Amino acid sequence: xxxxxxxxxxxxxxxxxxxxxxxxxxxxxxxxxxxxxxxxxxxxxxxxxxxxxxxxxxxxxxxxxxxxxxxxxxxxxxxxxxxxxxxxxxxxxxxxxxxxxxxxxxxxxxxxxxxxxxxxxxxxxxxxxxxxxxxxxxxxxxxxxxxxxxxxxxxxxxxxxxxxxxxxxxxxxxxxxx
Numbered sequence: 001x002x003x004x005x006x007x008x009x010x011x012x013x014x015x016x017x018x019x020x021x022x023x024x025x026x027x028x029x030x031x032x033x034x035x036x037x038x039x040x041x042x043x044x045x046x047x048x049x050x051x052x053x054x055x056x057x058x059x060x061x062x063x064x065x066x067x068x069x070x071x072x073x074x075x076x077x078x079x080x081x082x083x084x085x086x087x088x089x090x091x092x093x094x095x096x097x098x099x100x101x102x103x104x105x106x107x108x109x110x111x112x113x114x115x116x117x118x119x120x121x122x123x124x125x126x127x128x129x130x131x132x133x134x135x136x137x138x139x140x141x142x143x144x145x146x147x148x149x150x151x152x153x154x155x156x157x158x159x160x161x162x163x164x165x166x167x168x169x170x171x172x173x174x175x176x177x178x
Contacts, residue, residue, distance in 0.1 A: 002021075002022045003022065003056045003057055003058045003134060003135075003137055004017075004021035004022065004056070004057045004075070005017075005018060005021055005022070005026075005054050005055060005056050005057075005075070005128070005132070006018075006054075006055050006075055006078055006079070007037055007052070007053075007054055007055070007128075007131075008052070008053045008054075008055045008064075008074055008078045008082065009040070009046075009047040009050040009051070009052055009085075010050065010051040010052070010053065010064060010155065011047075011050035011051050012046050012047050012050050012085065013081070013082045013083065014046065014047070014082050014083050014084060014085045015055075015078040015079070015082050015084070016033075016036065016037070016040075016084060016085065018033045026128070027124055027125050027128040027129065028122045028123060028124060028125060029109065029112060029122070029123035029124070029125045030123075034125050034127075034128075037127070038095040038160045039087075039092055039095075039160075040085055040087065041095075041098075041158060041159050041160040042092070042095060042159070042160045042161070042162070043159075043161065043162070045087060046085050046086070046087050047085070048159050049101060049157055049158075049159045050157065050158070051155050051156060051157055051158075052127075052131050052153075052154075052155075052156070052157075052158040053074055053131055053132075053133050053154045053155055054127075054128045054129075054131045054132040054133065054154070055073065055074040055075040055078060055133050055134070056073075056075060056132065056133055056134025056135060056137065057073060057075040057076070057134070058073075058134045058137035059073050059074060059075060059133040059134030059137075060073070060133070060134070061073055063133060064133065064154075064155055065077045073134075074133065075134075093162065094109075095109060095160040095161070095162065096108065096109055096110065096161070096162055096163075096164070097109065097160065097161040097162070097163070097164055097165065098126065098127055098158065098159075098160055098161075099158065099159045099160070099161055099165050099168065100130075100153055100156050100157070100158055100171070101156070101157040101158070101159065102153075102156035102157045103153070103156060104167075104168050104169060105168060105169050105170070105171040106161075106164070106165050106168045106169075106170060106171060107126055107170075107171045108164070108170065111172065111174070112124070112125075112126070112174055113174055113176060115176060124174070124175045124176070126171075126174060126175060127153075127158070129149075129150055129151075129175050130149060130150070130151070130152060130153035130154075131151070131153045131154045131155075131156070131158065132150060132151045132154060133151060133154045133155075135150050135151055149173055
């Protein structure tokens, strides 16, 4: 069966659900849903510099949930206890950088490689894969022989920025399989 996802800001106690809930159905650069997440994480957005998780409904129970809710996944906990953001919008200037403040890393969106797929040329957005929790447990999840970075940013403090950050290391390991 397919695994479905919600993007959760742990600090804002908010979530949004994608239009295509399986990871590979919504993880490409410039789609409407990813633009919405980028805006929430941008300066002035309600998720700017908050802990982020792409929560799968097959993820481990107790992971990223408050004490006392250890029998729930973050996916179900967020649905029952968090709200939808009021400032989610899709329009605005393009985001150039994804920043992981917890790991002192950033991604230059201009460096993401083009891939040729069945529907034409596209780019895999790294944020859903890096912040995923539960990936690999259902159809529609990201599959790659080297999955060492998958989920490695889950729960970290993330933002999107228009200006290249100073004093951080540039992250250059992009996802090229789907």
